[in-house]
Amino acid sequence: xTALASCLLLSAxxxxxxxxxxxxxRNAILVLIGIELMLNAANLNFIAFWRYxxxxxxxxxxxxxxxxxxxxxxxxxxxxxxxxxxxxxxKTANIDEVNTLRG
Amino acid sequence: xxxxxxxxxxxxxxxxMSLRDLVHxxxxxxxxxxxxxxxxxxxxxxxxGFAQILVYIGAVAILIVFxxxxxxxxxxxxxxxFGSFWIGSITVVLAIVAxxxxxxxxxxxxRPIAPPQPEATMQQIGNALMLRFVxxxxxxxxxxxxxxxxxxxxxMREEQETR
Numbered sequence: 001x002t003a004l005a006s007c008l009l010l011s012a013x014x015x016x017x018x019x020x021x022x023x024x025x026r027n028a029i030l031v032l033i034g035i036e037l038m039l040n041a042a043n044l045n046f047i048a049f050w051r052y053x054x055x056x057x058x059x060x061x062x063x064x065x066x067x068x069x070x071x072x073x074x075x076x077x078x079x080x081x082x083x084x085x086x087x088x089x090x091k092t093a094n095i096d097e098v099n100t101l102r103g
Numbered sequence: 104x105x106x107x108x109x110x111x112x113x114x115x116x117x118x119x120m121s122l123r124d125l126v127h128x129x130x131x132x133x134x135x136x137x138x139x140x141x142x143x144x145x146x147x148x149x150x151x152g153f154a155q156i157l158v159y160i161g162a163v164a165i166l167i168v169f170x171x172x173x174x175x176x177x178x179x180x181x182x183x184x185f186g187s188f189w190i191g192s193i194t195v196v197l198a199i200v201a202x203x204x205x206x207x208x209x210x211x212x213x214r215p216i217a218p219p220q221p222e223a224t225m226q227q228i229g230n231a232l233m234l235r236f237v238x239x240x241x242x243x244x245x246x247x248x249x250x251x252x253x254x255x256x257x258x259m260r261e262e263q264e265t266r
Binding site: 017 | 109116117158171188189192193208228232258
């Protein structure tokens with residue numbers, strides 16, 4: 001197995017773990033952590049393809065990861081602010097109990 | 104070397120997703136993030152590795168710890184930590200990881216080619232950020248400003264409205 005394939009496998013595993021956490025856990029903060037793990041798996045793919053791709057001197061993989069980290073930081077800030085606001089309203093961070101919009 | 108850090112990363116991620124205490128799971132998350140930063144350093148992306156440590160371990164983990172301490176649930180200790188549909192969820196996740204692994208192992212990336220270590224010095228990254236990628240850089244700056252203002256606005260107490 002080549003180095004690129006092992007990087008991609010590690011990334012797939014991280015994505016699956018993040019997805020499992022995001023869909024299975026009750027706590028809203030753990031859902032956000034799962035989303036962060038999935039974003040990190042995508043970043044690892046960008047770096048792996050930059051390292052083993054045909055044109056690493058263009059630095060596109062590195063640039064994409066820099067911008068992706070910026071966007072992920074913005075997402076984490078807004079998501080945690082939403083969770084804190086939700087907690088003030090409902091006194092819980094359990095997403096199974098936040099069902100005001102259920103039809 | 105790669106295997107050690109890969110195992111460290113996966114173990115940290117699994118622990119972060121399965122521990123009951125939220126503070127412990129954030130500690131496991133920082134373990135996963137530092138393993139990932141070491142993998143970036145091994146792949147030759149020094150700037151990304153240190154940016155990962157600074158942004159994720161330094162900022163995002165601290166932010167998550169603050170959010171956890173601000174949203175303590177009193178009566179949730181006896182409940183199961185998983186939601187109501189966890190059997191279906193884990194089936195879907197296992198199917199996804201099986202499909203991804205099958206596609207990766209049967210694709211062309213398993214050809215044994217080993218290109219030389221590419222160069223990514225700070226000077227090259229700075230040049231690229233200031234010349235070719237200057238517009239995306241400005242847009243990300245604008246996005247971060249808007250997101251921080253939005254986060255402060257959302258999390259601010261609405262004392263006048265509630266009275």
